[in-house]
Amino acid sequence: MLPLLTAQQIHEADAYTISHEPVTSVNLMERASKAFVSRFMQHFPDKAQTISAYCGSGNNGGDGLAIARMLNEHGYRQLNVKVVRFSDKATDDFNTNLHRFQHLSVPLLEIEKGGNFPPEDSAIIIDALLGSGLNKPLSGDYEQLVKHLNQLEKTVVAVDVPTGLPTEGAVSKEATILKAKLVITFQQPKINFLLPESGPHMESWEAVDIGLDDTYLQSLNSPYQLIEKGDIKTILKPRHKFSNKGTYGHALLVAGQAKTMGAALLCSSACVYAGAGLTTVCIPESGLTALNSYQAEVMAIIREQDQLPEIEWDKFSVIGVGPGLGKDDNALALLKNILANYHKPMIIDADALNLLATHQELLQQLPKGSIVTPHMKEFDRLFGEHDTWWNRLQTLKQKAQELQINIVLKNDYTITGTPDGKLYFNSTSNAAMASGGMGDILTGIITALVAQKYTPEQACLAGVYLHGKAGDVLALPNQLHVVLPGQVAAKIPAVIAQLTA
Numbered sequence: 001m002l003p004l005l006t007a008q009q010i011h012e013a014d015a016y017t018i019s020h021e022p023v024t025s026v027n028l029m030e031r032a033s034k035a036f037v038s039r040f041m042q043h044f045p046d047k048a049q050t051i052s053a054y055c056g057s058g059n060n061g062g063d064g065l066a067i068a069r070m071l072n073e074h075g076y077r078q079l080n081v082k083v084v085r086f087s088d089k090a091t092d093d094f095n096t097n098l099h100r101f102q103h104l105s106v107p108l109l110e111i112e113k114g115g116n117f118p119p120e121d122s123a124i125i126i127d128a129l130l131g132s133g134l135n136k137p138l139s140g141d142y143e144q145l146v147k148h149l150n151q152l153e154k155t156v157v158a159v160d161v162p163t164g165l166p167t168e169g170a171v172s173k174e175a176t177i178l179k180a181k182l183v184i185t186f187q188q189p190k191i192n193f194l195l196p197e198s199g200p201h202m203e204s205w206e207a208v209d210i211g212l213d214d215t216y217l218q219s220l221n222s223p224y225q226l227i228e229k230g231d232i233k234t235i236l237k238p239r240h241k242f243s244n245k246g247t248y249g250h251a252l253l254v255a256g257q258a259k260t261m262g263a264a265l266l267c268s269s270a271c272v273y274a275g276a277g278l279t280t281v282c283i284p285e286s287g288l289t290a291l292n293s294y295q296a297e298v299m300a301i302i303r304e305q306d307q308l309p310e311i312e313w314d315k316f317s318v319i320g321v322g323p324g325l326g327k328d329d330n331a332l333a334l335l336k337n338i339l340a341n342y343h344k345p346m347i348i349d350a351d352a353l354n355l356l357a358t359h360q361e362l363l364q365q366l367p368k369g370s371i372v373t374p375h376m377k378e379f380d381r382l383f384g385e386h387d388t389w390w391n392r393l394q395t396l397k398q399k400a401q402e403l404q405i406n407i408v409l410k411n412d413y414t415i416t417g418t419p420d421g422k423l424y425f426n427s428t429s430n431a432a433m434a435s436g437g438m439g440d441i442l443t444g445i446i447t448a449l450v451a452q453k454y455t456p457e458q459a460c461l462a463g464v465y466l467h468g469k470a471g472d473v474l475a476l477p478n479q480l481h482v483v484l485p486g487q488v489a490a491k492i493p494a495v496i497a498q499l500t501a
């Protein structure tokens with residue numbers, strides 16, 4: 001798990017590493033710049049490319065100068081540096097790097113306050129104006145320069161953070177931010193890189209290790225964590241030789257209506273592929289033929305219009321409710337019936353979430369440890385409108401604690417909020433998965449994992465990871481634009497096999 005730190009914490013981690021490793025501040029900058037350069041050279045190996053490095057007079061600018069010096073040493077010859085003197089202050093490490101630069105034959109130009117901007121002929125811009133030290137929105141000269149650079153539409157590679165993007169906290173829609181094609185960031189992605197508002201300002205990011213003290217990073221006990229492959233490998237359990245279907249639980253899914261039966265088929269099918277010992281789905285009779293031909297392994301409980309089905313509650317290790325269920329009075333009566341009779345953690349998705357949104361009192365009846373899986377709109381219907389993702393994140397944290405449930409906020413980097421106030425960002429999945437029914441698959445997977453006695457928290461983290469990984473394995477090698485939910489479900493066993501090998 002990679003702790004995601006705020007700018008202030010990163011600053012403290014820098015200081016701790018400097019005094020405890022020990023390493024001088026300027027040598028830590030040297031290390032960071034070296035890590036940047038090595039990644040930059042993988043992306044831009046052509047040494048004849050024209051490059052301009054724009055440097056502020058803080059430590060981000062210090063990095064920019066060190067990076068330009070190193071690229072020159074590596075034989076990049078079409079290189080120039082523009083030092084921006086919009087502030088009267090300069091950090092010591094910036095000054096040291098400026099001094100180290102001065103004997104080089106690389107052109108260096110200073111841009112003064114209120115001055116005109118020089119013409120820009122380079123194809124690549126290295127953005128080392130401002131980094132994690134940003135403490136207010138850009139204005140004045142900085143804003144003018146960034147607007148000017150943005151309209152040039154060059155290939156911008158940002159050092160650590162795109163200039164003007166706050167590392168955490170709300171991102172204003174009006175903010176001026178230097179648009180990066182690639183951000184090579186130090187040690188860890190910044191929290192805002194994982195939220196949709198960064199989308200218009202950066203195409204991709206890559207984190208490079210600069211050797212900050214790991215024990216110290218972990219000791220900060222950040223509420224924000226990035227889930228990595230190793231975490232999921234630790235969670236997943238092997239299957240035992242003398243096990244049988246009873247070992248892996250009996251999942252019940254309550255889903256589907258005449259016109260949205262596909263959702264019931266998809267989630268119950270995913271539940272089978274994700275390894276539930278037995279899967280039963282509660283559907284209207286109109287879906288039975290489709291169920292039996294789509295996924296023969298799934299059993300059915302038929303529910304009649306206006307009549308609650310007979311359910312032997314004790315038979316089921318877990319219940320998942322909602323995909324394609326509808327929001328009518330029958331669906332509401334069914335949900336209330338489940339909440340009144342079933343007292344183990346359950347999974348609530350889709351229409352059942354919308355019913356909870358309109359009948360908020362039911363939220364309090366969710367058994368502790370239950371899992372809700374809203375996408376952004378469902379989340380806001382449940383917990384109120386949010387105008388920024390940062391605010392939504394804070395509500396997510398607060399509601400998961402208050403209701404003692406797990407909230408899986410589906411997104412590119414899906415975020416799971418847990419009852420202990422942690423927020424786990426997922427690192428798999430891709431845009432080819434933006435296709436109707438994909439959420440139903442996730443519900444089936446998480447339900448299957450709870451059936452197999454994973455804790456609700458483990459089921460969320462592993463379920464979201466496996467779901468996204470299956471989508472990645474299917475889409476990324478051939479750059480597919482779309483993968484279908486059913487394909488994702490069928491890929492789950494292979495993905496689990498890879499992780500448990």
Ligand SMILES: NC(=O)C1=CN([C@@H]2O[C@H](COP(=O)(O)OP(=O)(O)OC[C@H]3O[C@@H](n4cnc5c(N)ncnc54)[C@H](OP(=O)(O)O)[C@@H]3O)[C@@H](O)[C@H]2O)[C@@H](O)CC1
Pocket residue numbers: 011014015025028029030032033056057058059060061063087089091129130131132133134135136137138139142159160161186210
């Ligand atoms: N040893 C280390 O610590 C390491 C650090 N590293 C590098 O340091 C970077 C952070 O450097 P930094 O803290 O010097 O801040 P930086 O982003 O250069 O900004 C400079 C100053 O600008 C100002 N300012 C803020 N907002 C503003 C605005 N809107 N408009 C105008 N001015 C504004 C503000 O000063 P103020 O004006 O508030 O006094 C701020 O202090 C980090 O991203 C990484 O690249 C790596 O080398 C690894 C080792």
Ligand SMILES: Nc1ncnc2c1ncn2[C@@H]1O[C@H](COP(=O)(O)OP(=O)(O)O)[C@@H](O)[C@H]1O
Pocket residue numbers: 350375410411412413414429430431432433434435436437438439440441442467
């Ligand atoms: N652009 C994207 N990048 C990564 N994952 C995505 C993207 N779009 C959708 N997904 C994933 O696909 C699923 C969609 O869920 P949801 O919106 O509930 O779909 P549906 O309601 O159609 O079943 C979520 O798990 C989400 O994380």
Ligand SMILES: [K+]
Pocket residue numbers: 060127128129130131158159160161162163
């Ligand atoms: K920058």
